[in-house]
Amino acid sequence: MKAIIIDDEPLARSIIKEYLQHHPQIQLLAECSDGFEGVKAIQQYQPDLIFLDIQMPKINGFEMLELIEQPPQVIFTTAFDEYAIKAFESHAVDYLLKPFSRERFDKAVGKWLAQENNGAAKVNLTSFLDSAVRTPAEQQRVVVKLSGKISIIPVDDIHYLEAADDYVKIHTKGGSFLKNKTMGHFETVLNKDQFVRTHRSYMINISEITRIDPYEKENHLAILRSGVRVPVSKAGYVKLKAVLGI
Amino acid sequence: MVRSPITVSKFRNTFFGWWAVWALLQGLLIYGYGYPFEIAAIDSIVTNILMLAACWMVTNILRFYMPEKDRKWYILFLSIILSLMVTSAAKWILGYAYTDKFSPGYSLFLSNSFCIRLCIAFLLIGCMTIICVLWYTVEEEQVNRQRKEDAERLSRDAELYKLRQQLQPHFLFNSLNSISALISSQPEQARKMIYQLSDFLRATLRKEEEQWVKMEEELQTLELYLDIEKVRFGHRLTTFIEKDNACLQMQLPPMLLQPVMENAIKFGLYDTTDVVTISMFITKENDYLKVVVKNPFDLETSTPKRGTGFGLNSVKRRLYLLFARNDLVETEAEDHIFTTSIRIPQQG
Numbered sequence: 001m002k003a004i005i006i007d008d009e010p011l012a013r014s015i016i017k018e019y020l021q022h023h024p025q026i027q028l029l030a031e032c033s034d035g036f037e038g039v040k041a042i043q044q045y046q047p048d049l050i051f052l053d054i055q056m057p058k059i060n061g062f063e064m065l066e067l068i069e070q071p072p073q074v075i076f077t078t079a080f081d082e083y084a085i086k087a088f089e090s091h092a093v094d095y096l097l098k099p100f101s102r103e104r105f106d107k108a109v110g111k112w113l114a115q116e117n118n119g120a121a122k123v124n125l126t127s128f129l130d131s132a133v134r135t136p137a138e139q140q141r142v143v144v145k146l147s148g149k150i151s152i153i154p155v156d157d158i159h160y161l162e163a164a165d166d167y168v169k170i171h172t173k174g175g176s177f178l179k180n181k182t183m184g185h186f187e188t189v190l191n192k193d194q195f196v197r198t199h200r201s202y203m204i205n206i207s208e209i210t211r212i213d214p215y216e217k218e219n220h221l222a223i224l225r226s227g228v229r230v231p232v233s234k235a236g237y238v239k240l241k242a243v244l245g246i
Numbered sequence: 247m248v249r250s251p252i253t254v255s256k257f258r259n260t261f262f263g264w265w266a267v268w269a270l271l272q273g274l275l276i277y278g279y280g281y282p283f284e285i286a287a288i289d290s291i292v293t294n295i296l297m298l299a300a301c302w303m304v305t306n307i308l309r310f311y312m313p314e315k316d317r318k319w320y321i322l323f324l325s326i327i328l329s330l331m332v333t334s335a336a337k338w339i340l341g342y343a344y345t346d347k348f349s350p351g352y353s354l355f356l357s358n359s360f361c362i363r364l365c366i367a368f369l370l371i372g373c374m375t376i377i378c379v380l381w382y383t384v385e386e387e388q389v390n391r392q393r394k395e396d397a398e399r400l401s402r403d404a405e406l407y408k409l410r411q412q413l414q415p416h417f418l419f420n421s422l423n424s425i426s427a428l429i430s431s432q433p434e435q436a437r438k439m440i441y442q443l444s445d446f447l448r449a450t451l452r453k454e455e456e457q458w459v460k461m462e463e464e465l466q467t468l469e470l471y472l473d474i475e476k477v478r479f480g481h482r483l484t485t486f487i488e489k490d491n492a493c494l495q496m497q498l499p500p501m502l503l504q505p506v507m508e509n510a511i512k513f514g515l516y517d518t519t520d521v522v523t524i525s526m527f528i529t530k531e532n533d534y535l536k537v538v539v540k541n542p543f544d545l546e547t548s549t550p551k552r553g554t555g556f557g558l559n560s561v562k563r564r565l566y567l568l569f570a571r572n573d574l575v576e577t578e579a580e581d582h583i584f585t586t587s588i589r590i591p592q593q594g
Contacts, residue, residue: 010480015427057519079419098423
């Protein structure tokens with residue numbers, strides 16, 4: 001059994017390490033102090049379990065998990081996170097609220113071990129990450145990975161989003177990025193006054209729109225500042241008009 | 247309850263002064279018509295004592311019943327009734343006391359002068375009524391303003407208290423977690439951190455907003471806070487404080503700088519993955535205590551353009567409530583350094 005600790009505070013890592021000494025079957029492979037190191041270490045060691053803090057530099061624990069194709073099982077460790085605690089209860093293997101006792105830690109690890117041994121259904125993190133309530137900071141950025149490099153895109157830089165099979169293509173001023181998410185996900189995550197789903201496959205940052213032209217019957221085209229023409233369906237046009245107040 | 251004008255000595259003195267002058271004038275007038283001095287004096291005194299009673303009634307009636315805006319005829323009605331009562335009573339008393347036996351023609355004079363007496367009484371009582379209406383209007387307004395001010399002060403105090411109490415629970419729980427980790431490996435260090443945390447919490451519990459502290463004291467609290475944060479974040483956090491010794495005796499509201507420092511640390515540490523230095527410069531600028539805090543931030547991913555960003559709003563709001571000024575907090579983002587400047591006016 002392989003495990004990794006990801007937490008930005010050294011003492012917080014040391015207490016997990018100390019508690020883990022009482023579980024010799026679990027082998028601690030790495031300690032990471034931020035999400036970037038975490039992504040690398042998970043790819044390198046393919047752990048069975050990670051202990052993950054939520055509040056971390058640059059990208060938080062949830063955003064880190066979004067960057068991993070098949071995330072391992074997670075025990076969240078956090079001090080206080082009004083946004084997350086509710087969501088954990090139904091979705092994570094377990095969550096530990098700092099400071100936690102060794103008994104509480106053993107219970108969480110025991111729960112995970114029992115799950116592994118029974119071959120019980122693994123907790124589906126993907127659905128959790130889709131539904132997780134976003135913090136204000138998270139609403140302001142999108143974290144993507146392009147050929148191993150992690151980028152943080154401020155939402156203001158996004159021009160529009162385009163559905164592409166199982167991915168969403170994020171078009172920004174600095175190029176486009178693919179993210180393994182649905183349009184529905186972005187509809188819940190992004191600010192509704194800024195981003196409008198104008199079409200089944202398109203979502204536009206309204207501050208980028210310069211003109212809306214009629215196109216074929218009942219459809220429209222939004223012309224963006226970059227010159228790109230984005231389709232607007234009949235229903236999308238109604239939504240767009242409501243947000244723009246026209 | 248509003249005050250009656252009679253209870254105010256300035257008003258009372260003026261009123262009795264004028265009353266005496268008027269009584270004297272009336273006496274002299276009747277004396278000038280050729281009646282004996284005694285009769286003139288008694289006539290004036292009786293009439294004016296009755297007038298005095300009427301005026302006293304006016305102040306009391308209006309004190310408990312002020313006419314509505316659209317019922318100003320009530321003032322006229324009140325004045326007419328009272329002047330009729332005063333004049334009739336005076337005529338009856340004087341006519342009963344002095345018959346023509348003592349002073350021939352006096353009863354005729356009383357009947358003939360009834361109309362002019364009524365007019366004078368109406369004018370005087372009307373004046374008194376209008377003065378009272380004005381007086382009570384102003385008084386009521388003052389009471390209302392006072393009540394409004396009291397309510398505003400109470401809510402301001404409550405808000406100030408709340409703003410100071412916004413200690414991040416993150417900080418507290420994470421510090422306790424660090425202590426828990428230190429207990430087995432470095433018990434002495436754990437104990438030290440408990441003391442620091444206790445001292446810091448005590449400082450945050452100070453209650454009265456009016457009770458300003460010296461910069462020296464605020465710095466001690468701040469250093470406790472920074473020491474705790476340094477244990478938490480290890481080598482990643484370093485701080486640098488440059489202070490002008492002249493500033494140490496200057497005053498500021500308690501716990502004003504801690505949230506500023508907390509913001510700087512939060513955004514410095516969570517916005518980069520490198521070692522972070524937070525610096526603080528304390529200087530005296532004219533009559534202001536000036537504190538400048540600098541922290542690194544990432545130009546690419548942060549959005550300091552959104553307002554003051556960085557959650558300095560509570561500090562701004564507090565300074566606004568204390569000084570009614572919005573220009574005391576300034577922020578600037580340049581070359582990966584975010585600068586927060588705070589100026590604190592010195593009292594007295």
